[in-house]
C-alpha cells in the first residue's frame with residue numbers, strides 16, 4: 001500500500017461542489033442526449049460463433065421447412081379413404097408398393113387406391129398418400145405383398161407438410177433478435193452458416209487506486225482485490241458488449257492520462273474509483289480535460305452512486321463509476337448498460353417489479369433518491385422484502401440482492417410492513433427451504449449438503465431474535481437460534497410459543513477470543529480474563545450486533561460494564577475474529593471453531609445450544625433438513641468442525 005495522501009487546502013472546498021448534484025432522471029437524459037444511441041454497424045460471423053449476438057437484418061426463409069411432405073412416424077403411407085372402417089376384428093387389406101421410403105429416398109411409386117408404401121419417420125411421403133398409419137396399427141399378412149390395417153386413418157394424419165414449419169418467403173427471425181440456442185436452431189434449419197449481426201460495442205475497463213490488487217496476486221493489509229473490473233467486464237459481456245480489461249492504474253496523473261488515451265481507441269471507456277472532486281481523485285481531473293463536449297454530469301442525487309461522472313467525447317461515452325463495489329455495479333446498470341444495449345442493437349430492458357411488504361424499518365438519507373437492496377422471501381402473507389443492511393462498500397449487497405426498493409429523496413424513514421414495489425435484478429429463484437436467523441458455520445455446512453442434494457436454499461443472517469420473529473410471521477421454514485434464558489438457565493426452549501417446534505441442532509462453545517500472545521488473557525481463567533478486560537483502560541473489545549444470541553451472552557457477561565469498544569458492533573463471529581487478528585480490538589466473544597480457524601486464543605464461557613425453530617405448519621418442508629441432521633456421517637463432520645452433537649438428535 002502507498003503512503004497516506006496529503007490533502008491540499010482546497011480539498012474541502014472542492015468536495016463541497018458535490019452539494020450541487022443532479023437529479024437521476026435529468027442526468028440520464030443529458031447523458032443519452034449527448035450520445036448517438038444507434039447500433040454501431042454490422043458484421044458477418046459464423047453461425048457457430050453467433051450465440052448471444054443480435055441479428056442486424058431480417059432473416060427470410062429461402063427454403064421450406066420441412067422441404068417435403070414428411071412422415072412423422074414409422075408405418076405405411078396410405079390413402080386414408082381406403083382405411084375407413086378398419087379395425088382389429090375387420091382389418092383392411094392393402095397391396096404393398098415395391099419400395100421402402102427411408103429418410104433421404106425420393107419415392108418412385110405413387111400410392112394408388114388400395115395400396116400402401118412402407119415409410120420410416122422422416123421419410124418423404126409419396127404422391128397419392130394423404131396419411132400414414134403407424135406400424136402398431138398394422139399386421140403382416142401371409143402374403144408378403146399385403147399389409148393388414150387395423151385402425152382407420154384421418155386425412156393428413158402423421159404427415160408434416162412442406163413449409164408447415166417455416167414457409168419459403170416467411171420471416172423466420174427479425175432484426176434485433178438476440179440469438180439464443182433456440183434461434184440458432186431456426187437459422188440452421190433454413191441453411192444459414194453465416195449470419196449478419198450488430199457489431200459488439202468494445203468497452204475498455206480499468207480500475208484506479210493504489211490500494212487495488214490484481215486477482216491472483218497475494219493480498220496485503222489495507223488493500224482490496226480489484227473486484228470492480230471483474231464484475232463490470234462480466235456485466236458488459238452479459239448485455240452484448242465486448243470487454244477489454246486494461247488492468248489497474250495507480251493514482252498517478254500521468255499514468256491515468258496514458259491509460260485513458262489508450263482506452264479511447266475503444267467504443268466506450270469505464271473507469272472505477274477516484275470519482276470524487278477532492279484531493280487524490282485524479283480520475284475526475286483527467287476525464288475533466290476531455291472535450292467535445294466533455295463532462296456532462298458529475299454528481300447525481302442518488303444512493304448508491306452519488307459521485308458518478310458521465311462524460312462524452314467525440315460521441316464516445318467515458319464514465320467514472322464510484323469505487324465502492326455496489327455503487328459501481330448499480331450505477332453501471334442505471335447509466336451505462338442502457339447505452340451499451342443501444343449500441344449493441346439490443347432491445348431496451350424491460351424491468352420487472354414485484355409487490356412486497358418491507359420486513360424491517362428503513363432509514364434513508366434525505367436529499368438523495370435511495371435504492372435499497374433487498375432479499376425477497378415468499379411468506380404466508382405475500383413477498384417480504386428484507387433490506388440487506390450492507391452499504392455501498394459491500395460487494396454482496398448487489399450480488400446477493402433479489403432487487404431494490406426506491407426511496408424518494410424526501411423520505412427519511414419507511415416503517416416495517418409498508419407495501420413496496422421491488423424492482424427485480426435478475427430472475428427470482430424459488431427456494432425449497434428458507435432459513436433466517438443466526439449465522440453459524442455449522443449451519444453453512446449443513447446447507448451446502450442440502451444444496452448438493454438439489455434443494456434450493458435461501459438464507460438470511462438477521463440474528464437469533466430476528467429469526468424467531470421471522471418464523472412467527474411465517475417468513476421462513478427454519479430459524480437457527482441460540483438464545484439463553486437466564487431465569488430457567490436454559491437455551492431456546494423458553495422462547496417457543498405453542499405453535500412453534502424445536503428441531504435440536506448441536507452444541508457449540510462460545511468464549512473469550514484474543515490474540516494468543518496477549519498475556520492479559522492467555523492461560524487465564526474466564527474470571528481473570530474478564531477482570532483484565534474491564535480494568536485495563538487500553539484493552540479494546542469488539543462487540544456483536546444487537547439481536548444476536550452472542551450479544552445477549554456478552555451483555556450478560558458484562559452486566560453494567562461498558563468497556564472500551566462496546567459501541568463497535570460487528571455482524572458475525574468471523575468479523576470479531578478479524579478485528580482481533582488485525583489489532584483493531586483485543587478481545588471479543590465468538591465460537592471456538594472460528595477462534596481456531598483464525599489462530600486465536602480461546603477461553604470457554606458457555607456451552608450453548610444452537611437449535612432450529614420452525615412453525616408446526618412447516619414440518620413437512622423441513623423434513624429433508626431434519627433427516628440430514630440425523631445422519632451419523634453428518635454428526636461426525638459437525639463434531640470435526642467443533643460442534644458437539646451429544647445425542648440430542650432424533
Ligand SMILES: Nc1nc2c(c(=O)[nH]1)N[C@H]1C(S)=C(S)[C@@H](COP(=O)(O)OP(=O)(O)OC[C@H]3O[C@@H](n4cnc5c(N)ncnc54)[C@H](O)[C@@H]3O)O[C@H]1N2
Nearest residue numbers: 207224225226227228229273274275276306322323324327
Ligand atoms: N467526504 C466525502 N466522502 C465521500 C463522499 C462524500 O460525498 N463526501 N462520497 C462517498 C460516496 S457516496 C462514495 S460512492 C465514495 C466514492 O468514492 P470514489 O469513487 O472516489 O472511490 P474510491 O475512493 O477510489 O474508492 C472507494 C472504495 O471503493 C474501493 N474500490 C475502489 N476501486 C475498487 C475496485 N476496482 N474493486 C474493489 N474495490 C474498489 C476502494 O478501495 C474504497 O474502499 O466516496 C465516499 N466518500
Ligand code: MOO
Nearest residue numbers: 304305306327392
Ligand atoms: O453514492 Mo455512494 O455510492 O452512496 O456509496
